[in-house]
Amino acid sequence: MDGELFPRDRTEVAPGAVLLPDWLDEQRQRELVAACREWARHPAGMRTVRTPGGGVMSAKMVALGWHWRPYHFSKTADDGSPVKPFPPELDELAQRAIADAFSQENSLGYDMALLNFYDAKAHMGMHQDKDELSKAPVISLSLGDTCVFRFGNTESRSRPYTDLELHSGDLFVFGGASRFAFHGVPRILPGTAPRRLGLTGRLNLTLRATGMSSP
DSSP: OOSOSSOOOOEEEETTEEEETTOSOHHHHHHHHHHHHHHTSSSSOOBOOBOTTSOBOSSEEEEESSEEETTEEESBOTTSOBOBOOOHHHHHHHHHHHHHHHSSOOOOOOOEEEEEEEOTTOOEEEEOOOOSSOOOOEEEEEEESEEEEEEOOSSOSSSSOEEEEEOTTOEEEEOGGGTTOOEEEEEEETTOSOGGGOOOSEEEEEEEOOOOOOO
């Protein structure tokens, strides 16, 4: 949806978890959508992820810097190709995101990105991001359709949790006491992407520090 009737403010959703609405301007959003389309191409492109229990995630995914499978990182994608590199422009975004969210310099080594694509029916269950060795904050950028984002507690998938809407261009960062909070995406709001973005569905780009050295 283009424009906001009432501007949204910076919100601390929980200790260490910060929402910065409209952090990416329209031009930067378009640039990132174009880049995501290139990153999603094969080899080492967009894929469907199977869970260890045999389930299939409804959101599709591509990784940069390190390839992710549940509970495991590698430098080789599922198709046997080398994982695509973590681009310098995403490192620059990570540095700026930490500075803007927490008013501090970023000396953390971000080296990975996960790009998730949600169509109108996709969702993601409550989970923790805990496969990384590093406890650096997770940086989440939203592009396209608005989603309902559920941010919970560090103990269980159940309440208490907070539901909020993440719009195209929003930045959400969680670290510190909230680094291992359960979170998920119960639903997508179809048709809410900015018209000029040329995107149907939602792209979520998360930047992470794995804390691992390359083999």
